[in-house]
Amino acid sequence: MRSWSAPEVPSLPVTAPPVSLHDTASGERITPTPADGAPARLYVCGITPYDATHLGHAATYVGFDLLHRAWRNAGHDVHFVQNVTDVDDPLLERATKVKVDWVELAERETELFRQDMQALRVLPPQHYVGAVESIPLAVELIEVLDKAGAIYRVETDLYFSVSADPAFGDESGYDRDTMLRFFGERGGDPDREGKRDPLDCVVWRGEREGEPSWPSPFGPGRPGWHIECAAIARHHLGGAFEVQGGGSDLVFPHHEMCAGHAQVAEPGTPFAQVYSHAGMVGYDGEKMSKSRGNLVFVSALRNSDIDPMAIRLALLRHHFRADWEWTDAELFDAVDDLARWRKAVALGAGAEAAPVVTEVLAALADDLDAPRAVAAVDAWVGATLGTEGLADTTDADAAAAVLAVLDAALGLTL
Structure with missing residues (x-):
């Protein structure tokens, strides 16, 4: 699948500190370190493109x-x-409801996602992989798990036995009652008859009338959600890659199940070194979700002539792991802040830039503390503009240095 275009990003004349992250599994701060000469590997779970x-x-x-x-x-x-x-149940249900071919719906919404990510200057993945194109990888992984004795059949469906992974539960740290509740709320089927354990998850969904299916050694059907990500990540990144990322609503069951699949397939090798999770964003007092109808769309803001950099800045004012609530006032504050920042860098010279560059890089190395980094830029802008328009300038190249670190570290262009 095609990714989106990469923005030009400046190289900085200084090297940033090593990055430490809060690890969901251990509850501790970890500095994931790639092997000598090897790249840092990151897997971030993507969208189901039904909206x-x-x-x-x-x-x-x-x-x-x-x-x-x-x-x-x-x-x-x-x-x-x-x-x-x-391809997944929410996408198929949405396509049926709006009377659109599911492939057409998926392609349209995926393209809109690309446009949104490009507008927000999100660096693209080297491998942007669809579930449909990765079906052979999922089939291959299911076969490996079957040989390990971790797969069993219920009617035409295949299930993964969570008891096959001795480390099952270590990623989330949840007790069984919490797992059962989240499993039922987040796409699982704990009450299905014939399962060995209510927490066992489907890895191959046998063919249903009116649903797309593909041939496999297990009969026609399609992969489950969790096996999809596990197979893609293992194929492209290998075992024990540095960071598995996603929203906090993926801690269980999705990331726990992915880890289980990978760890049974390759015993003794963890799925990822660090599990890092973003907080939930609310609106009108509730988490944004399709079911509640309280979504604020990036494309709608862009189409109403909102600068995408203002959207990004509004997001950066909150720590990525925090739960918080979006308000229109925050967006318009970000619009005003950008205007001030642009006024400051337009002067060329300004308050000394080296301290703000150092602070921005240090803040982001500290569990991606964007609010701290933004505050450092705010302070530089205030020192440069002063209370009556212009402060005494001490650094002739300040604006260029600040613009470079804004782009390279925070993804903001002025």
């Missing part, structure tokens, strides 16, 4: 774009992979 990109999606992908940039600024090559779940 447009909302600000909850955007906050997640902008958050992990900060990691991509921080690694690059620390001197690492980055191998970034993202999937698109271009």
Whole structure:
């Protein structure tokens, strides 16, 4: 599948510090370190393209774009992979409801997602992989799991036995009651008769009337959601890659199941070194979701002549792991802030730039602390403009240095 175009990103004259991240599995701060000469590897779970990109999606992908940039600024090559779940129940249900071919719907919404990511200056993945095109990878992984004794059949469906992974539950840290609740709420089928354990998840969904299916050694059907990401990540990144990323709603069951599949397929090798999760964005008092009808779409804001950099700046004012609520006032504050920043850099000279460059890079190395980085830029702008328009200038090249770190580290262009 085609990714989106990469923006030009300046190289900085200084090297950023190593990046540490909060790890969901351990609850500790970890500095994932690639092997000598190897790239830093990142997998971020992508969209199911049945609707447009909302600000909850955007906050997640902008958050992990900060990691991509921080690694690059620390001197690492980055191998970034993202999937698109271009066949799944929500997509098929949406296509039926609006009377559109499911392939057409998936292609249209995926293209809109590309446009949104490009407008927000999110660096693209090297491999942008659809579920449909990765079916052979999923089939191959299911066969490996079957040989390991971790697969069983219920009617025409194949299930993964979570008991096959001794580390099952380590990624989320949830107790069984919490797992069962989330499994039922997030696409699982804990009450299905014939399963060995209510938490076992489907890896191959046998053919249903009116649904797309593909041939396989197990009979016609299509892969489950979790096996899709596990297969794509293992194929393109290998085992124990540095960071598995996504929204906090993926902690369980999705990331737990992905880890289980990979760890049974390759015993003794963890799926990822660090599990990093973005917070949820709310609107009108609730988490943004299709079911609640409280979505704010990136494309709608762009089409109403909102500068995409204002959208990105509004997102950056919140730590990527925090839960928070979007307001129109925050967006318009970001529009005003950009105007001030542009006024400051237009002067060319300004307050000394070296401290703000150092602080921005240090903040992002500290668990991607974008609010701290933005505050450093705000302080530089205030010092440069002064209370009556212009402060005493001390650094003739300040604007160029600030513009470079804004772009390279925060993904903002003025």
